[in-house]
Amino acid sequence: xxxxxxxxxxxxxxxxxxxxxxxxxxxxxxxxxxxxxxxxxxxxxxxxxxxxxxxxxxxxxxxxxxxxxxxxxxxxxxxxxxxxxxxxxxxxxxxxxxxxxxxxxxxxxxxxxxxxxxxxxxxxxxxxxxxxxxxxxxxxxxxxxxxxxxxxxxxxxxxxxxxxxxxxxxxxxxxxxxxxxxxxxxxxxxxxxxxxxxxxxxxxxxxxxxxxxxxxxxxxxxxxxxxxxxxxxxxxxxxxxxxxxxxxxxxxxxxxxxxxxxxxxxxxxxxxxxxxxxxxxxxxxxxxxxxxxxxxxxxxxxxxxxxxxxxxxxxxxxxxxxxxxxxxxxxxxxxxxxxxxxxxxxxxxxxxxxxxxxxxxxxxxxxxxxxxxxxxxxxxxxxxxxxxxxxxxxxxxxxxxxxxxxxxxxxxxxxxxxxxxxxxxxxxxxxxxxxxxxxxxxxxxxxxxxxxxxxxxxxxxxxxxxxxxxxxxxxxxxxxxxxxxxxxxxxxxxxxxxxxxxxxxxxxxxxxxxxxxxxxxxxxxxxxxxxxxxxxxxxxxxxxxxxxxxxxxxxxxxxxxxxxx
Numbered sequence: 001x002x003x004x005x006x007x008x009x010x011x012x013x014x015x016x017x018x019x020x021x022x023x024x025x026x027x028x029x030x031x032x033x034x035x036x037x038x039x040x041x042x043x044x045x046x047x048x049x050x051x052x053x054x055x056x057x058x059x060x061x062x063x064x065x066x067x068x069x070x071x072x073x074x075x076x077x078x079x080x081x082x083x084x085x086x087x088x089x090x091x092x093x094x095x096x097x098x099x100x101x102x103x104x105x106x107x108x109x110x111x112x113x114x115x116x117x118x119x120x121x122x123x124x125x126x127x128x129x130x131x132x133x134x135x136x137x138x139x140x141x142x143x144x145x146x147x148x149x150x151x152x153x154x155x156x157x158x159x160x161x162x163x164x165x166x167x168x169x170x171x172x173x174x175x176x177x178x179x180x181x182x183x184x185x186x187x188x189x190x191x192x193x194x195x196x197x198x199x200x201x202x203x204x205x206x207x208x209x210x211x212x213x214x215x216x217x218x219x220x221x222x223x224x225x226x227x228x229x230x231x232x233x234x235x236x237x238x239x240x241x242x243x244x245x246x247x248x249x250x251x252x253x254x255x256x257x258x259x260x261x262x263x264x265x266x267x268x269x270x271x272x273x274x275x276x277x278x279x280x281x282x283x284x285x286x287x288x289x290x291x292x293x294x295x296x297x298x299x300x301x302x303x304x305x306x307x308x309x310x311x312x313x314x315x316x317x318x319x320x321x322x323x324x325x326x327x328x329x330x331x332x333x334x335x336x337x338x339x340x341x342x343x344x345x346x347x348x349x350x351x352x353x354x355x356x357x358x359x360x361x362x363x364x365x366x367x368x369x370x371x372x373x374x375x376x377x378x379x380x381x382x383x384x385x386x387x388x389x390x391x392x393x394x395x396x397x398x399x400x401x402x403x404x405x406x407x408x409x410x411x412x413x414x415x416x417x418x419x420x421x422x423x424x425x426x427x428x429x430x431x432x433x434x435x436x437x438x439x440x441x442x443x444x445x446x447x448x449x450x451x452x453x454x455x456x457x458x459x460x461x462x463x464x465x466x467x468x469x470x471x472x473x474x475x476x477x478x479x480x481x482x483x484x485x486x487x488x489x490x491x492x493x494x495x496x497x498x499x500x501x502x503x504x505x506x507x508x509x510x511x512x513x514x515x516x517x518x519x520x521x522x523x524x525x526x527x528x529x530x531x532x533x534x535x536x537x538x539x540x541x542x543x544x545x546x547x548x549x550x551x552x553x554x555x556x557x558x559x560x561x562x563x564x565x
Contacts, residue, residue: 005219005222006190006218006219006222006225007214007215007218007222010190010193011053012050012053013057013060013083014071015028015029015054015057015070018050019050019214020178020179020182021049021050021054021175024043024054024173024175025054027173028070028173029070029071030070032058032062032069032070035068037058037062038170039146039150040143040151040152040169040170041055041058041152041153041154041170041171042155042156042159042162042170043153043154043173044157045174045175045176045177046157046175046177046211047215048210048214048216049175049178050175050214051126051156051157051175052092052155054173056082056124057072058153059087059124059151059153060078060079060083062120062122063078063087063118063119063120064076064078064079065078065079068119077117078117087118089115089117089118089120089122090121090122091124092124093107093123093124093125093126094126094127095125095126095129095130095131095156096127096130099130099131100132100134101132101135101137101138103135104139107123108138108142111123111142111150115149120151121149121150123150123152124155125152125154126155127157128154128155128162129156129158129162133163136162136163136165136166139166140165140169143166143169144169152170177212178212178213178214179212179306180306180307180308181308183207183217184200184204184207184308186214186217187206187207187217187221188200190218190221191203191221194225196225197230197232198221198231198237199232199234200308201234202224202232203221205234205243205246206220206237206241209241209243223240223241224236224240224241228240242276243280244276244277244284246284248270248281249281249284249288251263251267252268252285253285253288253292253318255267256355256359257318257322259359260359261359264355264356264359265352265355268348268351281351282334282338282347282354286331286334286335288315289327289330289331289334290331291305292319292322292327293324293327295312295316295319296319296324301315322363323363326363330361333361334358337350337357340354377550378459380547380550444470447469449508450504450505450508453508457500458500461492461497464482464497465480465492468480468481468482469483476513477513478513479516480501481518493517498517501515502514543559
């Protein structure tokens, strides 16, 4: 007797034996039990997922001598003939080789005859999308209103190529790819039956290479079992299948993450020397980083990553110390270089260049962490500004020195109205009566408090007010003198900045306030000549300051200029 391959020997003979297509088999079993089986059924899905197998089981269930029954007996004459492919009432037609209108016309002539000994005459047309347009048109009327003893069962991998007029006359069932774990478990059961010694790692490799097809997986297992005497070693499986070991892909990913150029180049050389396909290796590398990204972002990783459990755990461990934006950067570069590797005459060289480019990617911070660091730097900068005491406005005393302690702020702002009585008093008699800054300490404290409020609400304006002071305060206006550079003065004079100052001042003093900005005596244009020695000294001091160092590191920037005004 000729050898029967595993895919045929262990072909499911009942609905329960079909692997991972319960949504289809249960529906058909219920339809048979209730006597509501459609006269035309279409099975669509990837190759090797059970389309023709389910059609045969359905044919047996409908023509079984004990049925129609959801579970065929597989012992009666009809069941045995359908299993062996010799049933006279069940016709299996290859749509690719019988795609002409003549074959369909012959089919139409034959369907009017009653079945020989079964209850139904069943036509199973595989790859039905290969029928010609004329053949489909010839089948339309018969498919819509067939005789009561006729059942059409269609199978296709490309339902999109079937005319809508045919689809509308069929009950459609979509089969899904079989996941790696299900294929691995089924192959392990077969290996136990056949006394084949093979490791779970090798079975997982075969299942992954099958691409969701049980038939392909059993064919590869058959190839490995017949090509090796005794127990099947993992290295032998790799050699027979001609695929790259997952360990090499994981090692390459680790080298990229650790920026280990020497290790990465050694792995590429190993892939080239062993004769592995550079394109396949690159595809596996893209897939691995896709899995890392899924492991970092998704909640149900096992549903989105079709890999054995031990590999999923390994991927999750590798993704723990990585950020999602960093992995996304790597995936983006990999996709951009994919076309070059696929079409290049020197794929190894292109792969080396692509990997070197990946090694230069620096891990990026999530936007939340970046904003937090920026806020921290701004707070440190403002604290540094508020902890200095200005000397005077003369050009000889422009430097600032740290004070021994931070000025104490009052618990609540002291408004002008509280200082000089209710509305209608002395202040009301002269709206333009000025109050100089040295009229009392509360005004200085109020100005400091006002600057703190501005820094809290609008940090971008606060640094420009660091050298400013309140020189005049009336019942409805503040006059602020801006010292330092023209840049600071122009920033404060901008319409948006003035609007913000008016709004905060009005809230602070509990009434509508106007704001007038004027330049201080020490203000000068920063485009003038500056003392180079003093600038260099200040640059050196600033570069050593922790706040400036953090800002340069976060933004990957550099110190361009120093304003000594």
